[in-house]
Amino acid sequence: MTFDWSVIWSNYGLLLQGAGMTIVLAALTMLIAIPGGLLLAALRISRVAALRTVATGFVESFRATPLILQIYWAFYVLPATFGIGLSPFATALLALSMNVSSFNSETFRAGILSIRKGQTNAGLALGMSRLQTMRYIILPQATMRVLPALASTWVSLFKDTSLVSTIAVAELSFVSLKLRAETYRILEVLTAMAVLYWAMGYPQAKLVEWLHRRFRVVE
Amino acid sequence: MKQPREGTNVDGAPARVGDAQEPILVFERVRKNYGDLLALDNVTFKLNRGEVACLIGPSGSGKSTLLRCANALETIDGGRIIFEGIDVASSSTNVRKLRQRMGMVFQNFELFPHLTVLHNITIGSTVVLGMSMRDATIRAVELLRKVGLPEKASEHPAALSGGQQQRVAIARALAMEPDVMLFDEPTSALDPETIGEVLSVMKRLADEGMTMLVVTHEMDFAKRVADWVVVFDKGALIEEGPPSQIFDNPLVPRTRSFLSHLGWHGESIVEGDGR
Amino acid sequence: MSPDFSPVLEYWPFLLKALGVTLQLSGASVLCGMVIGLVVGIWRAYGGRVARWLIALYVDSVRAIPILVIIIWTYFALPLVIGVSIQPIGAGILALSFHLGAYAVEVVRAGLLSVRPGQLRAALALGMSRRQAIRVIVLPQALIRMLPPIGSLIVIAVKDSAIASVVAVPELMRQSQLLAGITYRPFEIFTTTMLLYFLILYPIARGTDRIYRKLAHLGAS
Numbered sequence: 006m007t008f009d010w011s012v013i014w015s016n017y018g019l020l021l022q023g024a025g026m027t028i029v030l031a032a033l034t035m036l037i038a039i040p041g042g043l044l045l046a047a048l049r050i051s052r053v054a055a056l057r058t059v060a061t062g063f064v065e066s067f068r069a070t071p072l073i074l075q076i077y078w079a080f081y082v083l084p085a086t087f088g089i090g091l092s093p094f095a096t097a098l099l100a101l102s103m104n105v106s107s108f109n110s111e112t113f114r115a116g117i118l119s120i121r122k123g124q125t126n127a128g129l130a131l132g133m134s135r136l137q138t139m140r141y142i143i144l145p146q147a148t149m150r151v152l153p154a155l156a157s158t159w160v161s162l163f164k165d166t167s168l169v170s171t172i173a174v175a176e177l178s179f180v181s182l183k184l185r186a187e188t189y190r191i192l193e194v195l196t197a198m199a200v201l202y203w204a205m206g207y208p209q210a211k212l213v214e215w216l217h218r219r220f221r222v223v224e
Numbered sequence: 225m226k227q228p229r230e231g232t233n234v235d236g237a238p239a240r241v242g243d244a245q246e247p248i249l250v251f252e253r254v255r256k257n258y259g260d261l262l263a264l265d266n267v268t269f270k271l272n273r274g275e276v277a278c279l280i281g282p283s284g285s286g287k288s289t290l291l292r293c294a295n296a297l298e299t300i301d302g303g304r305i306i307f308e309g310i311d312v313a314s315s316s317t318n319v320r321k322l323r324q325r326m327g328m329v330f331q332n333f334e335l336f337p338h339l340t341v342l343h344n345i346t347i348g349s350t351v352v353l354g355m356s357m358r359d360a361t362i363r364a365v366e367l368l369r370k371v372g373l374p375e376k377a378s379e380h381p382a383a384l385s386g387g388q389q390q391r392v393a394i395a396r397a398l399a400m401e402p403d404v405m406l407f408d409e410p411t412s413a414l415d416p417e418t419i420g421e422v423l424s425v426m427k428r429l430a431d432e433g434m435t436m437l438v439v440t441h442e443m444d445f446a447k448r449v450a451d452w453v454v455v456f457d458k459g460a461l462i463e464e465g466p467p468s469q470i471f472d473n474p475l476v477p478r479t480r481s482f483l484s485h486l487g488w489h490g491e492s493i494v495e496g497d498g499r
Numbered sequence: 500m501s502p503d504f505s506p507v508l509e510y511w512p513f514l515l516k517a518l519g520v521t522l523q524l525s526g527a528s529v530l531c532g533m534v535i536g537l538v539v540g541i542w543r544a545y546g547g548r549v550a551r552w553l554i555a556l557y558v559d560s561v562r563a564i565p566i567l568v569i570i571i572w573t574y575f576a577l578p579l580v581i582g583v584s585i586q587p588i589g590a591g592i593l594a595l596s597f598h599l600g601a602y603a604v605e606v607v608r609a610g611l612l613s614v615r616p617g618q619l620r621a622a623l624a625l626g627m628s629r630r631q632a633i634r635v636i637v638l639p640q641a642l643i644r645m646l647p648p649i650g651s652l653i654v655i656a657v658k659d660s661a662i663a664s665v666v667a668v669p670e671l672m673r674q675s676q677l678l679a680g681i682t683y684r685p686f687e688i689f690t691t692t693m694l695l696y697f698l699i700l701y702p703i704a705r706g707t708d709r710i711y712r713k714l715a716h717l718g719a720s
Contacts, residue, residue: 206563
């Protein structure tokens with residue numbers, strides 16, 4: 006069995022395009038999912054019970070079902086049952102954003118709740134309003150705590166973009182699999198795909214590890 | 225300059241510092257429940273201007289709760305708390321304005337870990353009082369000097385020892401130029417070596433005439449620095465009076481037994497150095 | 500088009516069988532993953548520098564590559580390397596275990612390190628060998644502390660099992676796709692499938708919390 010690795014070099018432009026799409030998809034999703042997560046977190050700690058219930062139901066549904074199923078659901082059900090016709094890219098973005106927003110909301114909620122009540126009291130004792138206490142004392146500290154978790158979520162998101170290849174979005178996996186189908190160089194193309202993901206993912210994972218060490222919370 | 229610590233009134237009752245003026249803080253039959261538990265049971269006493277009062281008593285007797293009700297961090301279920309003539313618990317009261325005139329020092333220091341020491345002190349002035357950063361910094365530097373930590377301005381709280389953090393916390397409260405300082409067991413979380421440095425800052429404050437309400441287990445401090453001592457047990461005030469009464473001749477048996485459990489046998493201690 | 504769940508009822512046995520495959524797939528990968536995690540994790544916590552470096556490479560690399568890529572590579576490319584063809588479900592278990600193992604290593608390592616070093620010293624002071632001490636004193640405490648993260652591992656395993664659908668493993672995701680194609684009722688089928696996954700995963704996520712709280716005192720030192 007001979008292996009022809011030149012296939013990779015002659016198509017590297019295509020593969021890089023796919024990688025670029027992966028990055029774009031992940032970045033856009035996170036751009037939506039950070040405010041989305043904040044919104045959901047706020048709803049989940051709201052004093053209005055109805056809002057709390059709806060938000061919690063939303064978040065738990067997205068966290069307790071596979072992402073690939075959520076993608077398929079969006080792709081097949083939205084047009085067939087609700088008459089909403091979105092491009093594969095838009096569908097992918099929708100499913101990914103809602104999924105990551107749900108995970109982010111948990112991160113934000115935990116971050117806010119983890120600050121000791123004494124900190125709020127200390128701010129109030131100085132005469133600050135609840136809003137000022139939130140803004141100057143609680144949120145800055147919560148942000149430092151959620152940064153490592155958000156970074157981990159980003160790395161997961163980056164990998165999860167591969168799932169939208171199943172609905173023909175031209176990110177790295179889709180592009181690689183198409184190349185494999187066209188050239189029949191299975192081992193070469195699939196290995197190149199794995200290596201490209203590794204090359205992008207490994208440094209990011211190391212960065213996240215560093216973030217976890219740097220922002221470790223010492224009580 | 226403060227008035228002399230002890231003397232008597234015409235009717236023989238012990239005179240208190242600041243009796244000539246309106247009291248700064250009055251607790252009137254204050255009641256508070258935590259579910260079934262009666263945390264505060266009809267507590268009535270007053271704090272005069274310029275007076276240093278220490279609240280002592282067993283753990284869980286309600287002293288800290290009372291303090292937190294004074295600046296409305298906790299609510300009361302009955303009675304009144306009057307601060308400078310204003311009802312603290314009334315719904316029409318602007319509590320934030322009141323808190324600006326009261327300084328609070330917490331058992332766990334509660335410095336803001338994400339801010340430098342200097343910032344911890346200036347944040348009240350800038351955010352709440354609207355001072356300019358420049359003026360706030362001038363005041364903060366002066367206060368840091370006063371509590372003995374001028375070189376720590378750009379450090380973060382985590383780099384300081386417990387005693388140093390608590391002194392910064394005192395400076396943070398003083399930056400608001402309060403009329404009264406509330407201390408909630410300020411030395412309970414400190415190593416024995418660092419308790420002294422915090423107590424001497426507090427004594428300096430007292431000597432300068434600051435009105436102070438201190439919840440503490442440091443009987444030595446109470447006897448030497450307090451003008452008035454209030455004894456609590458199970459949410460109720462069981463005795464109050466000058467230190468000479470409470471520590472040498474308590475009128476109430478429970479006070480005596482509480483103090484003896486702490487190793488205090490009613491003798492005046494020799495004025496030593498150290499603490 | 501009004502919802503019509505009758506195809507769901509009609510093909511219910513089909514879905515249940517697929518659910519069974521999902522559970523088999525997840526269960527097998529959790530088991531194998533934990534074995535990998537325990538062996539490699541203990542080795543990493545107590546092994547030498549070279550071992551630690553190699554294992555770090557394994558863990559960080561696997562966690563940098565999407566599970567989809569690992570599954571596809573295992574099914575399509577691995578046979579070309581070793582010269583033996585692999586069944587879809589075999590490839591699924593292999594890939595999932597390999598992937599989960601990397602996470603399990605971290606869980607085991609964290610669990611072992613969270614037991615106070617004094618415990619090991621106390622055991623050694625009693626005259627136990629290092630191996631005995633680890634087995635009898637450290638490991639049991641560590642295992643209790645590992646319960647909540649293992650719960651998350653199970654959740655990951657079940658979710659990732661759905662990705663095995665891309666190599667035609669007849670688990671729940673794949674079979675619902677087929678069913679949706681046959682019945683032209685994607686809403687009913689996929690919603691039912693979502694419900695099934697939710698009913699499995701939600702209790703696991705909550706349940707491990709509860710079990711941990713009951714047992715936590717046994718692992719506290």
